[in-house]
Amino acid sequence: MTANNARPGLKVGRLNEFTLISKLKPGGAERMRKLMSGGFTGDRQKNTDRLGTVHDLRFVIFDNDTRVIFASTFDGDWDPYITDFATIVPDEIDLLFHEFEGYPGIHSPNIKDWIAKQQVTATAFYSAYPNATVRDVWKALKIKDSLNNLLDESA
Amino acid sequence: MTTTKVGNVEQNERTAMAQKVDTQPDGIGLRIGKRSEISGILPLVPGGARMFRERLPQFHAEAAYWEERVGTVHVFHMFLIDNDTKIFFGVVYYGDFKVYFEDLANKAAAWFDNLLLGVMEGYKGMNSPGFVEWFGQFLISAEFFYASYPESTRNDVKKALRVRGAFEHLLDEVQ
Numbered sequence: 001m002t003a004n005n006a007r008p009g010l011k012v013g014r015l016n017e018f019t020l021i022s023k024l025k026p027g028g029a030e031r032m033r034k035l036m037s038g039g040f041t042g043d044r045q046k047n048t049d050r051l052g053t054v055h056d057l058r059f060v061i062f063d064n065d066t067r068v069i070f071a072s073t074f075d076g077d078w079d080p081y082i083t084d085f086a087t088i089v090p091d092e093i094d095l096l097f098h099e100f101e102g103y104p105g106i107h108s109p110n111i112k113d114w115i116a117k118q119q120v121t122a123t124a125f126y127s128a129y130p131n132a133t134v135r136d137v138w139k140a141l142k143i144k145d146s147l148n149n150l151l152d153e154s155a
Numbered sequence: 156m157t158t159t160k161v162g163n164v165e166q167n168e169r170t171a172m173a174q175k176v177d178t179q180p181d182g183i184g185l186r187i188g189k190r191s192e193i194s195g196i197l198p199l200v201p202g203g204a205r206m207f208r209e210r211l212p213q214f215h216a217e218a219a220y221w222e223e224r225v226g227t228v229h230v231f232h233m234f235l236i237d238n239d240t241k242i243f244f245g246v247v248y249y250g251d252f253k254v255y256f257e258d259l260a261n262k263a264a265a266w267f268d269n270l271l272l273g274v275m276e277g278y279k280g281m282n283s284p285g286f287v288e289w290f291g292q293f294l295i296s297a298e299f300f301y302a303s304y305p306e307s308t309r310n311d312v313k314k315a316l317r318v319r320g321a322f323e324h325l326l327d328e329v330q
Contacts, residue, residue: 010232017232021243036299048301055230056247058185058297060194069194071245073230096299123211124233126218132316134303140319141307147318 007078008119013130015055018081019071020100020118028099029065035095047089052135053081059096068100075133082112176300182252183294188305189249190229195294197242203274204239214270221266225258229309242275249308256287 009018024032036059048054057072074081085093086106093106100118104110132140174187184193199207222228227249234243248255259267264281271278277289304312 015230017230019232019234019245021236033298049303052303054301054303056190056192056300056302058192058194058245058301059299060245060295060297062196062295069243069245071194071232073232073247120234120236122232122234123208124215124218124231126215126222126228126232127230128222128228128309129312129316132312136316136319137304137307137312140315141304141311143322144311144315144318147322 008116008121009078010122010125012125012127014075014133015127015130016074016076016078016081017071017122017125018074018078019069019120019122020115021067021069021120022103022118023101024061024066024068025099025101028101029061029068032059032061032068032099047092051084051088052138053084053133055134055137070097073127075135079112082115086111174301174305178296179252182256183291184252184296185300187300187302189308190302190305191248191250191252191255192246192297192300193248193252193255193294194243194245194297195290196236197244197271197278197293198276199240199242199274200276203276204235207235207242207270207274210270210274214266217266221263224262227255227258227309229312247302249310253287256290260286 009016011017053075055073055075057070060069060071061067062069090106097103097106102114104114108114129137177186178184179186179191184191186192229247229249231244231246235241236243260281268280272280280286283289307315
């Protein structure tokens, strides 16, 4: 477990943890719940899969609906992770984060500074397969399925 | 594209890959396929953060050992928040809520007790009577959860990675 260069967050193997804690705008919790009630669907789901670097992510609202935590596990380095957000899923990110107090927008020149300011670094971080990226896992699962099918066919 | 709807969601090729997010059937947290999440905010006793930090290196050094015994956790992280007065933790794991806590109590209680006894307010040990009900007051369900391979358990993933390694080794040998 090591610090992720000069950026916040811990790294274990090839995985990073990324967590933001922010105040919500007044009424933001209710609006976020309404927005998120269906999960990621349609193009948002496909676009998040297209990132190909996010193992999991979640939003947790707490403190009587006044604050929110965004937590994710991703592959690679901090700066490309944020850049991918801005280039591949900018609309989804703006939609999901616009209730965070002070959120400047994913295309703002200040976005990385704002994120770094909200980000907290874990004191403990564990992954069961720290050296496998999302794409490694997808590929491994495909190979395993193909081999299983091959064995079934030849049995 | 078709125009049928389920709830407010259009059903078409764009929504065909959508992850179905459910709440845990037997406890707190969200779930997609076999993947579950749980978060919590734990209050610390005065001075608890200092003790927590002192114990962390040992806790972390033993993480792989205990998690291997539990066998269902994909990833977890812990943070000190609010000027070191609370711990926030998040876990992504396989399966049902109650089974997860039973596994923790049966297979990894010593690990958590060594970290949290005397650190977290009111913590009396993972095997103390009524632990899950008491601990439940500190747990929070996410509002939103995404997982990139939700139908695979921790052991599915580990096995697939081993198979992939062996397969690639085999290909290297025959080339």
